[in-house]
Structure formats: structure tokens, C-alpha cells
Amino acid sequence: MEMTLLADQIERAFRGDSWHGPAVLEVLAGVTAEDAAAHPIAGAHSIWEIVLHMASGYALVLGRIQGDRIRLEEDQEWPSVQEVRDDLWHADLARLDQLNRQLVRAVGEFSPARLGDPLGSEFTAATQFLGAPQHDLYHAGQIVMLRKALARSRQQT
Structure with a gap:
């Protein structure tokens, strides 16, 4: 499997220019804190x-690429929002963007010979790299539904 293809799919699911519909950044555009x-x-x-x-x-996944055997606790997997402020929202969006860029770069540089190896868990590197855009698009769909529900709730008030 060509690593640039995997990296490209991760990038497209997040940034756009894909056939499937809106990417993560596209569904987040205009969302206020x-x-x-x-x-x-x-x-x-x-x-x-x-x-x-x-x-x-x-x-x-980035930690696992670096050799960490990381497992997330519930509060790490689903962190809570500590305070609702525009600057914090934009900082979290910037962090998400930066982590995506790092993952795209790391996957692009990853050795194809290691794709079948477990990567810090029971899942292979290939499974995790293919799973990244799947995970992004799953949540992009949720965000679309949340935005629609939010718009409906505003119409009813």
C-alpha cells in the first residue's frame, strides 16, 4: 500500500476535496464556542x-507511531469542555488541525513494510491508518446532525 495514498485520505477526510461530502473542517466552519x-x-x-x-x-495514533503502548481512559478519550470561551474553542480547533497535519506527515513517512505490525495495540498500523479517516467522517456526520438539531431548537424558541 502506498503511504502517500493513506496520508492523502487522512488529509481529505479532514480538509476536504473529496467525493464523499463535507470534511471535518467544512462541517466545523462557522461553529461558535x-x-x-x-x-x-x-x-x-x-x-x-x-x-x-x-x-x-x-x-x-501519533504516540503509537512513536512506540508508545497507549490506552486512553474514558476522561482522556472523551475529555469534557472545561469552560465555554471563544479563545478556548479556537485553540482546540487549532490543536485538532495541528494534530491532523502531524498524523498526515507521520503516515506519509511510515515504512510500508511495517503496515502489518501491531502499532501499540492489538490493531495493525494499517488498520489504524485506514481507521483515522473513517473515524473523522463518522464524527463529521455526527456534527452535521448536531448542527441541524441546534438549528431546529432555535426555530422552536
Whole structure:
């Protein structure tokens, strides 16, 4: 498997220019801190919580590439929003963006000979690298639904 192809898929799922529909950054465009922290669907995570979770996922795989055998605790996998402020929201978006860039670069430089090797867990490097854009797009779909629910709740008030 060509590493640049894997890296490209991770980048497209996050930044766009793909056939599937909107990428992560596209569905996050225009989301305010207040909207990101809202819970328009009972029992569902907020957009901000999803962003923090996605960043945790990137950091997890990046750590595993560096040889760490990391497992996330629940509060690490799904961090909570500590305070709702625009500057904190934008900092978390910037962190997510930076982690995506790092993952794209790391995957592009990864040895194809190691794709079948376990990467810090029971999952192979290939499974985790293919899973990154799948994970992104799963959560992009959730964000779309949360934004629609938020818009509906505003129309009803």
C-alpha cells in the first residue's frame, strides 16, 4: 500500500476535496464556542466534545507511531469542555488541525513494510491508518446532525 495514498485520505477526510461530502473542517466552519458546547440532542456529545475526542484519537495514533503502548481512559478519550470561551474553542480547533497535519506527515513517512505490525495495540498500523479517516467522517456526520438539531431548537424558541 502506498503511504502517500493513506496520508492523502487522512488529509481529505479532514480538509476536504473529496467525493464523499463535507470534511471535518467544512462541517466545523462557522461553529461558535456557544454552539460547539451546546447539547441539542439529549444524551449525545456536543460538537466541542467530539472535537476533543478526535484530537485524542490523533494523539493516540501519533504516540503509537512513536512506540508508545497507549490506552486512553474514558476522561482522556472523551475529555469534557472545561469552560465555554471563544479563545478556548479556537485553540482546540487549532490543536485538532495541528494534530491532523502531524498524523498526515507521520503516515506519509511510515515504512510500508511495517503496515502489518501491531502499532501499540492489538490493531495493525494499517488498520489504524485506514481507521483515522473513517473515524473523522463518522464524527463529521455526527456534527452535521448536531448542527441541524441546534438549528431546529432555535426555530422552536
